[in-house]
Amino acid sequence: GGPATVSPTGQPTGADQARTAQSGSYLTDAQGVRRYDTDHSLKAGPRGPVLLQDHHLREKVMHFDHERIPERVVHARGAGAHGVFRSYGTAANVTKAAFLAEDVETPVFVRFSTVLGSRGSADTVRDTRGFATKFYTSEGVFDLVGNNIPVFFIQDAIKFPDVIHAGKPHPDREIPQAQSAHDTFWDFVTLHTEATHHTLWNMSDRGIPRSYRTMEGFGVHTFRLVNAAGETTLVKFHWKPRLGVHSLVWEEAQIAGGVDPDFHRRDLYDAIEAGAHPEWEFGIQTFPDTPDQTFEGIDLLDPTNIVPEELAPVQPIGLLTLNRNPTNFFAETEQVAFHVGHLVPGIDITDDPLLAGRLFSYLDTQITRLGGPNFPQIPINRPQAPVNDMLRDGFHQTAVHRGVAPYRPNSLDGGCPFTAGADMGAYIETPVRVPEAAKVREAPESFGDHYSQPRRFWLSMSPVEREHIIGAYTFELAKCYEQAIKERALQTLANIDPELCAGVAAGLGLPAPEPTEPLADVEPSPALSQVGRIWPAD
Numbered sequence: 001g002g003p004a005t006v007s008p009t010g011q012p013t014g015a016d017q018a019r020t021a022q023s024g025s026y027l028t029d030a031q032g033v034r035r036y037d038t039d040h041s042l043k044a045g046p047r048g049p050v051l052l053q054d055h056h057l058r059e060k061v062m063h064f065d066h067e068r069i070p071e072r073v074v075h076a077r078g079a080g081a082h083g084v085f086r087s088y089g090t091a092a093n094v095t096k097a098a099f100l101a102e103d104v105e106t107p108v109f110v111r112f113s114t115v116l117g118s119r120g121s122a123d124t125v126r127d128t129r130g131f132a133t134k135f136y137t138s139e140g141v142f143d144l145v146g147n148n149i150p151v152f153f154i155q156d157a158i159k160f161p162d163v164i165h166a167g168k169p170h171p172d173r174e175i176p177q178a179q180s181a182h183d184t185f186w187d188f189v190t191l192h193t194e195a196t197h198h199t200l201w202n203m204s205d206r207g208i209p210r211s212y213r214t215m216e217g218f219g220v221h222t223f224r225l226v227n228a229a230g231e232t233t234l235v236k237f238h239w240k241p242r243l244g245v246h247s248l249v250w251e252e253a254q255i256a257g258g259v260d261p262d263f264h265r266r267d268l269y270d271a272i273e274a275g276a277h278p279e280w281e282f283g284i285q286t287f288p289d290t291p292d293q294t295f296e297g298i299d300l301l302d303p304t305n306i307v308p309e310e311l312a313p314v315q316p317i318g319l320l321t322l323n324r325n326p327t328n329f330f331a332e333t334e335q336v337a338f339h340v341g342h343l344v345p346g347i348d349i350t351d352d353p354l355l356a357g358r359l360f361s362y363l364d365t366q367i368t369r370l371g372g373p374n375f376p377q378i379p380i381n382r383p384q385a386p387v388n389d390m391l392r393d394g395f396h397q398t399a400v401h402r403g404v405a406p407y408r409p410n411s412l413d414g415g416c417p418f419t420a421g422a423d424m425g426a427y428i429e430t431p432v433r434v435p436e437a438a439k440v441r442e443a444p445e446s447f448g449d450h451y452s453q454p455r456r457f458w459l460s461m462s463p464v465e466r467e468h469i470i471g472a473y474t475f476e477l478a479k480c481y482e483q484a485i486k487e488r489a490l491q492t493l494a495n496i497d498p499e500l501c502a503g504v505a506a507g508l509g510l511p512a513p514e515p516t517e518p519l520a521d522v523e524p525s526p527a528l529s530q531v532g533r534i535w536p537a538d
């Protein structure tokens, strides 16, 4: 027992949880026994041997020995903040999600991250950034686990272990880290050419954001919204920073990485402490939910595709404000567990095969990382809605469950009324038709276009952005040991654009190859350029 305290999510915790927060005016051991000295081991005389019977010594050192938990297998390095999301109500016609009705305020926790570096790595490396948001809605938790780049390296989750093995440090030398993972990284992205688009974004200024506060965020996959009438709409989610989109230039990133490896973490923390609360507008691009799930010829199930904003404008649906720093990094930023499967009524998934694998992977990894299946009970992960889940026991169980009948229906504990199929605010999966087809291990033909979207990105860049992209490819590829990998990389660049290929080839001192397929006939999308990217656009 003890006085009630406040959890990291701002929720008052019961007296039985107060023990976990340090309380009381004197030092105790973990059993609550008062201790008078924690600086000296128990010894047989001041110069004599230390005694094994010293429980305080053994308990203190044992606990310290087990302080570290495994870092995330990806996105290990991050920084988080609490905030509030206020919805405009402009999505209420396409979704019944309660937190998107007009003027609803929902507490949130956001974690930004790099992907490839370890927990102690530098912030300003060239890499994709994670942008994960936990909404503690009245209908349960909704997680939007996105990135600052709207496309992904691969189209099928079965390749995720491969792309991450290629991007993480070399198994022999444990160097290098992040995007300059040189031979293996470039080997992978040139052999799996669907990675061309994401790689181009990484080599652009988007790969070295100036601040977490000046990044866009993207849900990447196409999601399916459902309204009160049961009508469905396909959407892509966007975060638009009120401060505009800004990057470092390469030399700045190098200097900042050396002088202050915590550059982004410090920037976020200091801004929030100073009252300069960063804001993002939440937006959706909407597409009719047609049987082929394409829009203007773009396959919406292919996560290497964007839909240009000129074709489908981003409609603002709410405002995110980050206004409170964590008080304990471990309890909040480290123990938070996001999952693309944490959905609320009104938001559903599509058949994007990358999303399907993610639905398995996060739950699975968190069992190891957070020590068993009870991580939803960790304060930062607790829903701010009633939980009555019939899940019992397990490692790190902290709940004392009441009743004897953890099954429904039951006639012993009062049960809980169920009406099968009735909409009582329950999560009901949209009865989308599954196409009749034979089982296959293959990608659809529409996943085979790997160059037209990268070409659109390149054509949309301003001259200075192009110069930076050529510089980035040249720097990174120059670090490769294998000549064949450099040549293959130049081949992918030739298939995007001759100017890009010639620039990098000149930098590497190699001949520029001819494209192996006709250059795609695409229009630039001015919204892709970072120049003057302020939201909302005037």
Ligand code: HEM
Binding pocket: 071, 072, 073, 074, 075, 078, 111, 112, 113, 129, 130, 131, 132, 145, 146, 147, 151, 152, 156, 157, 158, 160, 161, 219, 220, 221, 303, 336, 337, 338, 354, 357, 358, 361, 362, 365, 366, 369
């Ligand atoms: C972690 C985004 C694809 C497996 C993360 C995090 C983000 C993210 C933002 C960090 C969450 C945090 O801050 O705690 C994405 C995006 C993807 C993608 C946008 C593609 C659209 C995948 C795929 C897999 C995967 C395909 C596996 C098949 C993981 C794992 C973690 C992770 C295992 C660590 C989770 C943890 O330890 O809690 N991802 N990811 N991701 N991701 Fe992904």
